Amino acid sequence: MTEQSIWRPTRRRLTDALLAALAPVAACSLALGGLTAWADAGQAGSPARITVANARVLLPYGDSTETAAFFDISNAGGADDRLVKVTSSRADGEITLSRHRSTGSGAAAKADVDSAVVPAGRVVSMAPHGLDVNLRAGARWQAGDLVPFMLHFERSGPVKALAVVIRPSTRLD
Incomplete structure (x- = not known):
């Protein structure tokens, strides 16, 4: 072999x-390192864990059947979830989610x-x-009746809840 054909590593x-x-x-x-820190913090593999408590629905007033329901939704998991729909076999028509906000002048929207x-x-x-x-309301409700609801979450799926019918004057907190 010639001197030219031997490859030699250079410093460069x-x-x-x-x-x-x-x-x-x-x-x-x-x-x-990031994944290790995340796992050590207890967040790795921890999906949303949804529970529903303190379910209540207001007794419709007078001849109206329109009302509102309220739930306390806890997420003990390590990931966010999203409530996307609520259904009930004891309700008529569409059930919607709404948010009330102050308009700044003492009114709400x-x-x-x-x-x-x-x-x-x-x-x-x-x-x-x-x-x-x-x-x-799908039927004539009375204070103390139980109304079944199904709360549907994006990741956790459906969660059942029984809401008690309460008078509008009852404190909700």
């Missing part, structure tokens, strides 16, 4: 090879919303001056 070739390998190694190390976020590790408490569920 070795430096270029090391720099080319350093970028993917650094990116992998950073990703692995109501707007239908498509969904409501239930943040990880938090409780969403529905109230007359915030988030609520609008519906029409």
Whole structure:
């Protein structure tokens, strides 16, 4: 063999090879460190865990069948979820979610919303001056009756709740 045909690494070739390998190694190390921290914090693999409590629905007033229902929704999981729909076998017509907001001049405005976020590790408490569920009573309800609801969540799926019918003058908190 001649002296010309033998490949010999030069200092520049070795430096270029090391720099080319350093970028993917650094990116992998950073990703692995982030995943390790996330797992150590208890958040890895922790889906939303939804429970519904304190379910109540207002007794319709007079001849009206329109009313509102309220729920306390807890998410003990590590991921956010979203309430996307509410159904009930004892309601007539469409059931909608709405949010009431202050207009700043002492008045309030109501707007239908498509969904409501239930943040990880938090409780969403529905109230007359915030988030609520609008519906029409399907039959003559009386105070103390139980009305079945199904709350549908984007990730957790459906969750059953029994709401007690209460008079509008009853405190909701």
